[in-house]
Amino acid sequence: MLRGHQTWVFDSKPIILSSAAVGGPFEAKGNLAEDFDILHEDLWLGQDSFEKAEKKLLEEACEKAIEKAGKKKEDIQFFISGDLMNQIISSSFTARTLGAPYLGIFGACSSSMEGLALGSLLIDSKAAKYVVAGACSHNAAAEKQFRYPTEYGSQKPPTAQWTVTGAGAVLLSRKGEGPRVTAATIGRIVDMGISDPFNMGEAMAPAAVDTIETHFRDLNIDPSYYDVIATGDLGAVGHRIAADLLIKHRMKIPSKIFTDCGIMIYKKEQPVMAGGSGCGCSATVTYGHFLNRMRKGELKRILIVATGALMSPMSYQQKESIPCIAHAVSIEM
Amino acid sequence: MLRGHQTWVFDSKPIILSSAAVGGPFEAKGNLAEDFDILHEDLWLGQDSFEKAEKKLLEEACEKAIEKAGKKKEDIQFFISGDLMNQIISSSFTARTLGAPYLGIFGACSSSMEGLALGSLLIDSKAAKYVVAGACSHNAAAEKQFRYPTEYGSQKPPTAQWTVTGAGAVLLSRKGEGPRVTAATIGRIVDMGISDPFNMGEAMAPAAVDTIETHFRDLNIDPSYYDVIATGDLGAVGHRIAADLLIKHRMKIPSKIFTDCGIMIYKKEQPVMAGGSGCGCSATVTYGHFLNRMRKGELKRILIVATGALMSPMSYQQKESIPCIAHAVSIEM
Missing domain, CATH: 3.40.47.40 (Stage V sporulation protein AD)
Known part of the structure; x- marks a missing residue:
């Protein structure tokens, strides 16, 4: 297990x-x-x-x-x-x-x-x-x-x-037909000292990278195993930082399979700044869009890396930085 | 399982x-x-x-x-x-x-x-x-x-x-010496329509009773199996209500083994109204007092029924009643 x-x-x-x-x-x-x-x-x-x-x-x-x-x-x-x-x-x-x-x-x-x-x-x-x-x-x-x-x-x-x-x-x-959950990597807290609640993507990106690297190391597979690797809600700013960090750590994820639910969900002309976020972001994009594509046969293996900024307005007011985490779940058809 | x-x-x-x-x-x-x-x-x-x-x-x-x-x-x-x-x-x-x-x-x-x-x-x-x-x-x-x-x-x-x-x-x-966790009953929400946040004990008592009854039904044992059955933080008011409800439901728990962490933790002369509460109540009494007594050989089997009032100040302001829950865990020496 x-x-x-x-x-x-x-x-x-x-x-x-x-x-x-x-x-x-x-x-x-x-x-x-x-x-x-x-x-x-x-x-x-x-x-x-x-x-x-x-x-x-x-x-x-x-x-x-x-x-x-x-x-x-x-x-x-x-x-x-x-x-x-x-x-x-x-x-x-x-x-x-x-x-x-x-x-x-x-x-x-x-x-x-x-x-x-x-x-x-x-x-x-x-x-x-x-x-x-x-x-x-x-x-x-x-x-x-x-x-x-x-x-x-x-x-x-x-x-x-x-x-x-x-x-x-x-x-x-336990029984039936449908996409199957094959593995899950539980993240640990990564806190790089960022305390700006209007830049969650930057704060959460290192946590996503930590969990992605751990996932591949623990399972001894490489990113080509997946058709899609999607972070939950890093948005445009955070996702670019995560991609840069992965390159620095010598982990190559082809850009065509590395995406983010927060970038995907809205259109460019919608005024969403860096993109979508919130618990509902990865939940709706994964449980709606991605699972639909799997059922249609367009995707066989996906890895969803949902990120969380575990601060509160109170911890921010008390000048604490933002502890971040990411959990990755692998779904296969 | x-x-x-x-x-x-x-x-x-x-x-x-x-x-x-x-x-x-x-x-x-x-x-x-x-x-x-x-x-x-x-x-x-x-x-x-x-x-x-x-x-x-x-x-x-x-x-x-x-x-x-x-x-x-x-x-x-x-x-x-x-x-x-x-x-x-x-x-x-x-x-x-x-x-x-x-x-x-x-x-x-x-x-x-x-x-x-x-x-x-x-x-x-x-x-x-x-x-x-x-x-x-x-x-x-x-x-x-x-x-x-x-x-x-x-x-x-x-x-x-x-x-x-x-x-x-x-x-x-997995290995070693000490008290052992043998079973856990996960509670469901019980909400009897009470909305007074200064009377959590009354609100939570029916949830405790629901979980206790389910525990004994699921395991097909009776209360005499345990040396202690302790609710988490019903306090004096809630615990009396729980005891009355159990009698009504024809479940006999001898009063000498049925107690409450919130009643136990403070002295009578301490100004705590109906008793202790909070996540730290059942946690300190169980992980301190009860486990110490088990290690000393004074208790062999205990059932801890921690209760929770799942409201927020916002839900109270919006006139919602208090959804309550109780989870029971059985620990044996």
Whole structure:
């Protein structure tokens, strides 16, 4: 099971029976609109707060994934989820809706792959037959909590990123058909002393590189093994830094297979500065776009490296730098 | 591995090689002072913020547990931890200090047993040789974040609880000597519509009862199997409600074995209203007091049922009720 220092190899190759992605109006205008199962015209999703709208995104993603697999809520043995809200209320309130035993996680934007890794471990170790793993974020809820309410119209530097309004979920199983989770590399904290919350990409890039290098060393394979290696939400600035660092470390990943969910999700003309971010970024792009391409036969092996900036507004105010992490999960058809 | 609906049985019985508990000045005056490895006279722990003091509690608990097992930081393959702070900064910054691959979790005050359950799963499934699981809370940091800064001197009703200033950690292993983790029941959300954040005990009691009943049903054993069944932090009000509910559900747990960490930790004359609470409550009482008694041969089998109120100040302001959860872990000598 444990290979090398930090990588789990799942011998039973847990199956992603189904997956779902739900997005907001801004995502509907993006590059990957066709890969969403549900797209909302209303940023509020008919709710009276952005926080409740975020919860609804996650509820819908989970319910859609369960429906697509032909299962019922009662079939789900464990629900694993995380988000950016204080005390991960979006995940916990969704757990109430689903009624399944619940493991709350927090890895900031890396929560998507932390959940997929843990969910796969539960399936592989026979601790569960069916697990739903999910993650979500909401642009306006995140702005309100981490920066300023969007109504203030505060300006941002070009290194800043746009939190994705979206949720993604997968239903994992021991049996059935679908893409399979083959390995997961759990990251450690990398903190290069950066404390600028408007430059998360730069802060997180070294963590992504650390986990990518560890993944290949632990498994003794090289990047050509994969059709796509995608970081979660480094954005244009962070992704370029990660690519440069990998070259410095003499790890060659061809640029045509090395991409980033935060760069892919929006169109160039959308005003998202360096690109998308948030728990919902890697969750929707992976569980929507990438898994759809795998099911169509366009991709056979992908590695998703979701990165997380594990700071809080409080730690920033107290002049702490940003501890970053990245978890990588390998999915094969 | 999976027994019944929600219970994991660990065939290899992961070993708690060592454990440590660290507390503050108020805990030093409590009932269980002798069971702490480190007690601080200074609520600030020499730091310039309560949040940094909370992190230091957890760092010390982890380092002490590693030292007591005769291990080094480099031996630890995974660190699993959660706390009450927004974005669990105490755990994430401790992960930076430890340098180990890190899985952040959030289950409010149930985080202690969520971490112990997941850590045991990692050991049992051979996903790790050594895991450190921890949890922490700090009275003044929690008051500041969830209620009012302590300097305001705001009054509280008798149902309110006192957040423990403390951290607990265990080092789990496949081999060695010590108390062993035999099973874990992962809870589901129980929400009875209570929304008063000054009466967490009442809100959490039904979740504790749900998990206790599930544990015994899944394992087909009865309460007499254990020498102690301790809830995490229901306090005097919540624990009485849980006891009443169990009687109503025709589950007899003798009162001499049914206790609560939040009732045990402080003396009667300490002004803690209904008792202790916080992630550090069940973590210090279990990883200090109970494990010490097991090592002395006074207890053979214990069941710790840590409860969590998965709300946030925001969800409360938005008139949501409190979704509660409880995770139970069985430890045997």
